[in-house]
Amino acid sequence: MSSFIKNAWYVAMWAQALEPGKVVQREIAGHDIAIYRMPDGTPAALDDRCPHRSAPLHLGRVCPNGNLQCGYHGLQFNATGACAVNPHGKGVIPVALRVRSYPVTERHSLIWVWTGDQPADPALIPDLSVIDRAAPKDVTYRDVLEMEANYQLVIDNLLDLSHVAFLHGGVLGNDSTVAADIAVTQEGDSVTVSRWMPNVKPPGLFDMLFRRDGSLVDHWSAITWMAPSCLLNNAGVTAVRAPQSAGTGIFGLHLLTPVNERKTVYHFAAVRQNPLPFPDDVHAKIMEDLKVLRRKAFVTEDEPMIEAQQRVIDKVGAEAARPVLLAVDGGPVRYRRVLDDIRARQAALGQQAG
Numbered sequence: 001m002s003s004f005i006k007n008a009w010y011v012a013m014w015a016q017a018l019e020p021g022k023v024v025q026r027e028i029a030g031h032d033i034a035i036y037r038m039p040d041g042t043p044a045a046l047d048d049r050c051p052h053r054s055a056p057l058h059l060g061r062v063c064p065n066g067n068l069q070c071g072y073h074g075l076q077f078n079a080t081g082a083c084a085v086n087p088h089g090k091g092v093i094p095v096a097l098r099v100r101s102y103p104v105t106e107r108h109s110l111i112w113v114w115t116g117d118q119p120a121d122p123a124l125i126p127d128l129s130v131i132d133r134a135a136p137k138d139v140t141y142r143d144v145l146e147m148e149a150n151y152q153l154v155i156d157n158l159l160d161l162s163h164v165a166f167l168h169g170g171v172l173g174n175d176s177t178v179a180a181d182i183a184v185t186q187e188g189d190s191v192t193v194s195r196w197m198p199n200v201k202p203p204g205l206f207d208m209l210f211r212r213d214g215s216l217v218d219h220w221s222a223i224t225w226m227a228p229s230c231l232l233n234n235a236g237v238t239a240v241r242a243p244q245s246a247g248t249g250i251f252g253l254h255l256l257t258p259v260n261e262r263k264t265v266y267h268f269a270a271v272r273q274n275p276l277p278f279p280d281d282v283h284a285k286i287m288e289d290l291k292v293l294r295r296k297a298f299v300t301e302d303e304p305m306i307e308a309q310q311r312v313i314d315k316v317g318a319e320a321a322r323p324v325l326l327a328v329d330g331g332p333v334r335y336r337r338v339l340d341d342i343r344a345r346q347a348a349l350g351q352q353a354g
């Protein structure tokens with residue numbers, strides 16, 4: 001059985017990656033999809049297979065009238081997936097000459113695609129409005145990487161940040177991250193894992209954002225998983241016993257798109273919260289370092305570990321690889337329960353519809 005949630009919005013790409021006039025191919029939860037912009041900028045998404053002779057539609061072109069033209073024999077499809085122009089013979093359009101269209105929308109500077117068979121509900125798009133509210137200079141480069149692993153292993157990694165002390169060598173977290181009390185809370189289909197770490201040595205990245213001298217701080221992190229696969233980490237530091245509002249930090253966006261059962265595309269960015277009034281050149285350097293440090297941690301530290309973990313699990317089998325749980329696993333256990341619950345709800349809906 002597939003591990004994907006069918007009726008859900010998935011990130012297809014950062015909005016800036018969908019350039020006018022281009023057709024971009026994405027595989028999302030097993031669906032091959034051709035995505036492009038209409039002449040007015042509105043995104044459109046069609047199944048990436050021409051019904052004539054199965055040429056991929058992403059090898060075609062966007063016509064001035066907004067139709068997507070197959071690159072092989074020139075059929076044109078409109079954004080609903082109906083064939084609008086047949087340049088051959090008398091131009092007759094058989095009823096079967098149509099492709100599936102996917103609900104697609106642009107929000108939070110991302111392109112989202114709905115892969116479900118139930119009506120698309122825009123209210124289910126995870127709330128990432130922190131990125132809309134921030135000044136452009138307070139948002140890092142909108143980045144992306146690929147992991148050869150199931151998306152749930154990446155969520156496990158992010159919802160249990162106890163790994164940061166061991167895998168990321170004191171830059172993103174340290175011993176205090178391990179020792180911290182963890183609280184797991186659930187709100188609807190979202191799960192938050194919070195850590196409060198008073199009077200601790202700041203991890204390198206947070207010291208860089210704050211006093212830059214290594215002196216003790218109160219440190220917090222609250223990472224929220226929003227079904228099915230987006231996470232938002234509110235993390236920062238403040239002076240010992242000072243309110244959080246007097247401190248500084250980041251919102252880390254971690255947006256996971258399952259490609260297939262063994263591949264995940266990971267879009268990420270950091271948004272500054274309450275940045276200190278450093279001179280412009282220092283601020284710009286901090287943003288650049290944030291981008292570089294986070295990418296290095298995800299690509300050279302998380303990715304090899306998660307991919308290696310996936311290979312071991314594939315070798316021994318899911319049953320043998322069932323985890324022996326620790327105190328830090330409350331978050332991962334809870335979100336997997338919510339995912340199971342959503343799958344059960346959607347299966348019941350599908351049965352009603354069928």
Ligand code: FES
Pocket residue numbers: 050051052053054055070071072073074075
């Ligand atoms: S394969 Fe698309 S028009 Fe022939």
Ligand SMILES: [Fe+2]
Pocket residue numbers: 157163164167168297302
């Ligand atoms: Fe990590």
